[in-house]
Amino acid sequence: MTNRTALLNRAASHATRYLETIADRHVGATATADELRAALGGPLPDTGDREGATIDALAHAAERGTVATQGPRYHGFVVGGSVPAATAADWLVSAWDQNAGVHVLSPLVAVVEDITAGWLKELAGLPAHWSTGFVTGCQGANFTALATARHHVLAAAGWDVEAQGLFGAPPIDVVVSDESHYTIFNALRMLGLGAGRVRRVPTDDQGRMQADALRDSLSIGSGPCIVCAQAGNVNSGAFDPIEAIADAAKTRGAWLHVDGAFGLWAAASPALAYLVRGINGADSVATDAHKWLNVPYDCGLVFTAHTASHRAAMTMAAAYIVETATERDPRDFVPEESRRGRAIPVYAALRSMGRQGVADLVERCCRLATRLANQLRADSNLAVINDVALNQVLVRVTSRPDPDAATRAMIDRLQRDGTCWASGTTWHGMAALRVALSNWSTTEADIDRTGAAIIRCATS
Numbered sequence: 001m002t003n004r005t006a007l008l009n010r011a012a013s014h015a016t017r018y019l020e021t022i023a024d025r026h027v028g029a030t031a032t033a034d035e036l037r038a039a040l041g042g043p044l045p046d047t048g049d050r051e052g053a054t055i056d057a058l059a060h061a062a063e064r065g066t067v068a069t070q071g072p073r074y075h076g077f078v079v080g081g082s083v084p085a086a087t088a089a090d091w092l093v094s095a096w097d098q099n100a101g102v103h104v105l106s107p108l109v110a111v112v113e114d115i116t117a118g119w120l121k122e123l124a125g126l127p128a129h130w131s132t133g134f135v136t137g138c139q140g141a142n143f144t145a146l147a148t149a150r151h152h153v154l155a156a157a158g159w160d161v162e163a164q165g166l167f168g169a170p171p172i173d174v175v176v177s178d179e180s181h182y183t184i185f186n187a188l189r190m191l192g193l194g195a196g197r198v199r200r201v202p203t204d205d206q207g208r209m210q211a212d213a214l215r216d217s218l219s220i221g222s223g224p225c226i227v228c229a230q231a232g233n234v235n236s237g238a239f240d241p242i243e244a245i246a247d248a249a250k251t252r253g254a255w256l257h258v259d260g261a262f263g264l265w266a267a268a269s270p271a272l273a274y275l276v277r278g279i280n281g282a283d284s285v286a287t288d289a290h291k292w293l294n295v296p297y298d299c300g301l302v303f304t305a306h307t308a309s310h311r312a313a314m315t316m317a318a319a320y321i322v323e324t325a326t327e328r329d330p331r332d333f334v335p336e337e338s339r340r341g342r343a344i345p346v347y348a349a350l351r352s353m354g355r356q357g358v359a360d361l362v363e364r365c366c367r368l369a370t371r372l373a374n375q376l377r378a379d380s381n382l383a384v385i386n387d388v389a390l391n392q393v394l395v396r397v398t399s400r401p402d403p404d405a406a407t408r409a410m411i412d413r414l415q416r417d418g419t420c421w422a423s424g425t426t427w428h429g430m431a432a433l434r435v436a437l438s439n440w441s442t443t444e445a446d447i448d449r450t451g452a453a454i455i456r457c458a459t460s
């Protein structure tokens with residue numbers, strides 16, 4: 001056995017032991033930063049350590065230094081785990097070490113990206129001719145979509161933003177939801193569109209953009225315009241009324257972008273697909289594969305209805321060189337050049353689950369959210385403060401004189417308890433625990449343990 005083979009086997013044995021015990025461990029990390037520094041830090045060694053010892057040291061530190069986001073009772077931040085086929089495929093990506101930027105560097109990865117993009121559009125109910133980019137996450141997807149939007153609306157006004165920049169350009173009217181995710185504002189900042197010069201449309205009690213207010217807002221002004229809506233509010237899980245928003249955007253001649261970081265996957269379920277009705281009337285859609293589709297980090301996805309604009313916004317070559325390549329180069333649709341073959345684990349997840357398996361994953365998480373909400377509602381100390389229409393439950397301690405302080409104390413106890421992990425948030429001025437269900441391995445028994453832990457931590 002070569003040293004390389006021994007080393008890979010060693011890593012595999014660490015990884016499998018880690019995953020096989022993940023359901024039983026304290027869900028949060030238990031090592032302090034100082035403990036991790038002591039275990040792994042110190043000056044850069046002059047001479048190399050043995051490779052086996054290096055891998056062992058990392059694996060050992062991971063036992064207490066990682067958060068069990070792969071486990072069934074991690075419910076923070078809509079993170080999702082990784083289905084086994086996707087984890088295994090990701091190992092192959094590292095072994096192959098392909099550069100997925102251009103077809104000629106890795107025909108396999110480029111073709112798998114094509115196939116996977118087609119499957120994803122089918123699953124999400126998006127037209128087959130839409131363009132697709134595999135980016136690092138939904139932040140990258142929102143950025144790419146809005147860069148494409150910027151190109152497209154300015155080109156229509158006779159302005160070449162890639163060549164001329166924004167100085168002297170016709171102003172773009174950017175309209176967002178009052179509850180747009182902060183990554184939308186990050187993207188606007190990076191694109192020179194300004195996070196602070198947007199117009200905000202008010203939302204309802206569940207955080208949905210009000211379509212009437214949007215229509216009013218769009219009735220003033222003309223010229224280039226971009227509207228940002230979302231499918232899946234990061235707190236409540238609620239969906240903006242996309243069909244009505246798409247109508248309003250179309251009337252104004254605006255570009256409509258939809259951030260569906262986790263909510264887009266509702267489209268995979270026949271029972272839930274109504275939530276994203278009208279999404280194929282958008283101009284761009286952003287989502288994450290590393291959240292609810294349960295593939296390893298890092299994988300976001302951007303889809304646009306305007307392939308030429310997408311390519312023009314992302315590629316120097318497209319603007320200056322006559323296209324000669326016969327095959328699609330993945331880099332033409334993302335802000336990066338060299339990158340790993342992140343379509344491979346997505347392919348493995350989709351092929352191993354199939355359409356039915358993805359629908360089951362999404363529906364199961366939603367059923368578990370309802371089950372948890374029912375348990376929490378039955379406790380007189382707690383109130384569920386969102387409509388549990390998807391996979392998110394917002395719960396709050398209401399039986400104390402200072403509900404915000406009592407809720408924060410409950411969250412603190414829960415995170416230290418280790419049965420499960422969920423994060424705190426502020427929802428319409430109220431402190432709340434946000435529980436997101438988006439892991440393939442979570443069972444009803446897990447939810448019952450999570451529910452009991454929340455109820456226990458609300459009072460003890």
Ligand SMILES: *Cc1c(COP(=O)(O)O)cnc(C)c1O
Nearest residue numbers: 137138139181183234259261288
């Ligand atoms: C998580 C999330 C994002 C950001 O996604 P990353 O994968 O963390 O970049 C954007 N929008 C919404 C609604 C999200 O939930």
